[in-house]
Amino acid sequence: MSLFKVKQWWSNTTKNTDNNEHCFSCMKVDKFNSHNDSDCILLGEGTLLKLFKPSLDQDGLLLEIELSDIILQIETGKFIGISGDREIIVLHPQSYVIYELHRKEGLTDAGEQNRITAVIKHAFKRLAYNMTVGPFGSSKARDLICVQSLDGTLSFFDQDTFLFMCIFNDILIPGPVAYVMSSDMFVICKSTWALEIYSYQQLRESSELSLRQNKTNIPQWTYNAGEEISAVQVIRTSSNFSSIIALGERHLYCFQDNGLMKALIRFDYTPICFHSYLIGWYYEPGARLLVMVASDDSKLYVYEGTKLLWACDLMMKAVSLSRCFINSLPGGVVTLYLDGKISVNYLGTEPDLNPSVNIVNEIVSPVEVQRELESVEEALKLIISDDKESISELPFIEKTISIKTTIGKPIENYNEDDILENDKNVQSMKCPLIITIICKEPKLIQNIQITYICSSPFIHSDNSKYIDDVNVTQIIETDILMSNDYDVSNTNIKILFTIIEHTGKIVILNRSIMLPLNLYCSVGEKNLENQIKLNVHVNETCLDLTNIFTDFTKEELSNFEAPVNNITFKYKTTNKTVTIYANEQEYIIESDDYPEISSVLDHLLNKLNEYYIQTNIGVHITVRPSKEFIIQMIHRFLKSIETHAKERIKLKKLQDELNILQRQFTAVQKRLLVQYGSLPPADCDPLEFLMKDTHQRIINIVHEIIHNRNVVCRAGNTLAAIGRLIISILRNTSTDTLKVVLIEEMLSLDLLHDDCQEWEEAVTKVSSFVTNKLFKNSEKDKEKLAPVTEQETLSHINLKRFLRKLKIILEKVFDEIKEDSTRENVVRTEELVEII
Template identity: 20%
Template sequence: MSLFKARDWWSTILGEKEEFDLGCLCVADVDNSGSGQDKIIVGSYMGYLRIFNPHPVKPGDEVQPEDLLLEVQLREPILQVEVGKFVSGTEGLHLAVLHCRKLCVYAVSGTLGNVEHGNQYQIKLMYEHNLQRTACNMTYGPFGGVKGRDLICIQSMDGMLMLFEQESYAFGRFLPGFLLPGPLTYSSRTDSFITVSSCRQVESYKDLKGVIVTLSDDGHLQCSYLGTDPSLFQAPKVDSREINYEELDAEMKKLQKIIKEATKTQDILPKSEKHRDVIVTAEVSPDLDAESQAIDSEVKAESVPSVTVKITIQSRVTAQKPNLAVCVQAPLAVTCDQFVFDDLEPDSSETVMLSVFLKGNCSPSELEGNCLVSYNRPTELNPEGIPKVAECNFSLPLRLICFPAQPSKAANHKITIDTNKPPISFVTIFPDFVDPSEDDQTNVLGFQFLTGSKTTLLASKTSQRYRIQSDQLEDLWLITKQLKLRLEEHFKKQNCKDFACTFSGSIPLQEYFELIDQHFELRLNAEKFRELLSERAVQFRAIERRLLTRFKDKTPAPLQHLDTLLEGTFREVIALADAAEENQANMFRAFTKLKSATHLVIMLISLWQKLSADQVAILEATFLPLAEDTQELGWEETVDAAVSYLLRTCLSKSSKEQALTLGSQLCMPKDTSRLKKNITLFCDRLAKGGRLSLSTESATQQAVVMPGGCTTIPESDLEERTVIPGSTAMLPSHGQMAKQKSKPALSEDAAEEAEKP
């Protein structure tokens, strides 16, 4: 039996034949008396609200009249009463009364009485919420861990939780699998709502952090968390048998054989094309599409051409989940860049057709594309498949971005390529741009780019030289590259193995530096726009907060033109965002031009210094390290770090330079002066006999044998050239590279012939 019993201290009978429920009782210091003495609040289904303050003189005495502080008839059934911090601007306690279709919040206060009747109490309605759904019960608490206030959650009869942030309605959510309403309470420790479902199961719902939300490709949405499962495995009892070493050795040899077969190099290194499991090939149509497939092109031309690419996937084995991705370098684009196929059976194939066109309003730096097929190949040990890839590259025609045009006599930029073979007629090497009937134009050719610029190609009749000229430095690149490739293919067909191209002019560094400055200036503008947008956004949010405070105030104050300031700030944010977006587009075009000019400079340096393929690869890795340019990692600081590394290693003049250390962090520089200085010094070191290499031994030897100076002699073509002792190479001097613009290295008679249209 229990030691303690419930002993009567105070009791009373409420009304006549009134009905009450679990939520109709509440105990709290509802009048904020400060004495710490709680009152009893009772509501009934008949609509009566009563507040008691029991204090018997002696145990067992009858109820005193002054024990009933307040009794009012609210005319609507009272489902639940609660006391909490429900009014904004104060942490005082207020009374919340829940009716079927309404939630009312009252302030309970008392005034000192002057007669024997005692103090006088009354309630004042602070605010009310009209409910769209029939209420069942409610709970309250500091939802989400808020400080100094309580929020209210009401459960409707149809299973909706409605949350109220004091005077404002926050949001609502439906309970899953709802049938009948159950009890509802709030746990401040776990910050969750607890209820009992119709299945008699206790459920806890938790505005939950740390959940991982994943969506699969077949539409399966899942919320999960990182946790562990208990280990249900019990280790079997150890069998006390003797070890059979012969069986153990045999098993070990068998496992070693399996490991050896699985780690053969032939399964790791790429196989030859004939023995690949999956082969992907791309065939570019020799002619442009009769009807252009260009979509949303920004090029301001009458018609933007497109070319069809046919991609074939051949599988010799079972290939699961094959996925084809087609990539071209912006501003080029494809009509469709992703293809998903069903599983490929052995000796089966798939073919897709797509079109490539110029989408951006600038010329690309490369006319190449890439096809990549990813798939899973099942094995005996891994039936789900081992991930593998197959790829191929394809080249796009020059006619995709330019068309034949009338040659231009004058141009701002000119370069001259020397060869060791007589000039070839353009009818032979550029049949797609020359009409065979125009015999008089076989030594001069004009290229009109879709973006508006023009480039002219001339062949000397008396010397073995070709001149490329244009008003834009970057437009020289693709024509020069096409000229070199087509000449090499022509002489390869003629079984000529000693054909070579050289460059003896000056490297156009000053024009190249202008493109660097243009790109860097746009990067600085992007940083300024970002800072201005951040400032205006902070200002916009501050004005919003002040406006919301004014709107929530019970006694609204004048806006004092805050609405006008908000609208003006909003317009500034929109204007800055538009300007930043336009600057971003200009920066992309500037970076594309910079890449084209960089390709051109790399080719000229390689022809000038007769670099090997490995050395050209070092040049490309140094000057073209990024496929995309971002504010976090830009072209200028990346190239500056790479060039500085070469200057202190393979191109260093002494061990003192090799001891210099580079910065540990790449960040956007203040200007481009250091970068331009390093590039000029880089070309100067190459002119004085430096050789590109990534090995430390050759760098040390290079620092010893590098000559200390050079001499210059005038040549018949009016260009100064540097003569390296012990070498037959004719190289431009440092001063000429840094100051003089590019000039054609033609003799007088060849120059006259080349200038003729």
């Protein structure tokens, strides 16, 4: 079975504008006498005009010049008549300029010079939309120019001389215009979704003076497509006739220039652009007309008549297609992409137009599958195990580069651009994050990219930093601040370092640092309604809390009257409180809800470990949740998942409604254009009322979507906070490291971002593996917990089964922890009795 291949010979990436957006781009492929051995490609990007002559090993940039105005379109032709070579005409919004291309050969290839000279420049008052050129009126001396304005007016020019103007009253929005040289006619696409064909003589007679005399102009022939025509191309296909190819929203039309329809193709995709070409000469009886079409999903299709010959993927969305002939490549495909990149490709072997079909006759051995699964599980255990012998030496890059990350004290945020009106209290503080990179041998490093990853409500002032010239010492600083009033779920900032060595090898290092507590908390008064308690046991006497929470000064901690070794923190985002007090060998955390405990517990455990490591005291820290605490925590976690899923369902309904309203608005708008353009104009009041009403409904539902998206993100943060609390407790209570890691990977709380909240879909797949492998369930239980594949994950049945499955998993994990702790206590009691 042969596959379809696309080989890329060369590409040219355009430069960005100051606001990092790509300018409007247009392309023209033609051959010049000065470069007759290969086609040249003209590219207009913003005000920049480029000329390429590609070859197999290089892009062949011949010329690059900055023009004085935006380039709308580029065409070629013989506009002067006295020159033997073709000239270049560039259309600007209010003028066009004709250039001559000059080539001066040097003694070597590097000495060749190419330049363009402006020979004619003509300005006009009406804003231009597009143009078409050709020997209008059977002119044999030179090509004439037809410019269509934004109001649909056609203006005809000969060099810099204005000839006449043709006005159409039924054109509200300009469309494509093409010239048929074989019959001296023009194809005009009107806003009434109709193609009308006029002869040059008709247009000349229906000038502005004729229209004032109320003379009607009847086209040679017309065709009502019933949809917007986005592009038209005329190609000579025989000695007597030319073909007119028009691209609509869902169809491709092919006419003979006398109005006879030759082919009609209906697409099951959205086309963007097309290009037609002949294989062979038009006067040969075996000449074949092929049409290339680029789709909205970045694919390329090649048709002959109504038959699909080729299909392949493109790098990205194409905005223009053409065909070129270069050295050693007769018949390349030129593609201009959305980002301004041009590529020249060729078509390979015979394609497989249905490559996604699975081979149903392939036999898979269950024994082989089971053996592969067991090998994967063994490899996973080796990765998770703490066997130091399996740890290899540090790579060369870690020996060359030393990275140090430090977090500064929170300071006042004086940047008004970062502070929103509704979140002044939340965003009043920012925290500097400083990275120091020391490179022993900078010459061995090409560049370093630093990427910051943090969870809401925290944001960073810079998404990433790029270091191109690596020095011995680099100091990079960014700011961390809060952007909203969500629950604090993760206070760790993850930093990725993407390092490219001089050999081109890419190495990725990561670091993590915890934010200071006083960035998102302040000292407050104790809430007497706090009923949730979590105990943290240590085998040493409890420390003074002022020595643990060093982010605050002792004066700040003593502002509120409180018992000894008792501190209450208040979250700046939610105004909820958490109280911590020490009692002999136990730290007790009290709160009104579970999300508030998560961040403070992580901070407390981290500070205790740092203190005892610095003092070289061996200590064993154990989190001891009560049975009631575990039951209520699991219940609260499942309720947060249910809330998150229900809000996501509401958001999806709103988005579906918005899509319907958008299609309705587009349909009404198009229908209204047809009504406006009809002669005489029909009654447009009902359609205008419907369009205004639809527009207002779109505005209202967009506001609802924005509000509901914030609600979904808030629910996601609450879910993540409780989930991290569960993982933190498991880490400090369970002795089965593999099981804890699998539970952590199953929950995958890092998947919850502001832009992506599809957490339930991912966890559903993993939870099935965990229930089947970690726990012994009967076949009946597995059948009850299996998802309904015909329905979505957020459907009522599947969501209910998903919550039941998570409840079983978490309850069994915590039950095993209780059994282990009870077994240890029994053994210690027996040993104590024997000693007595």
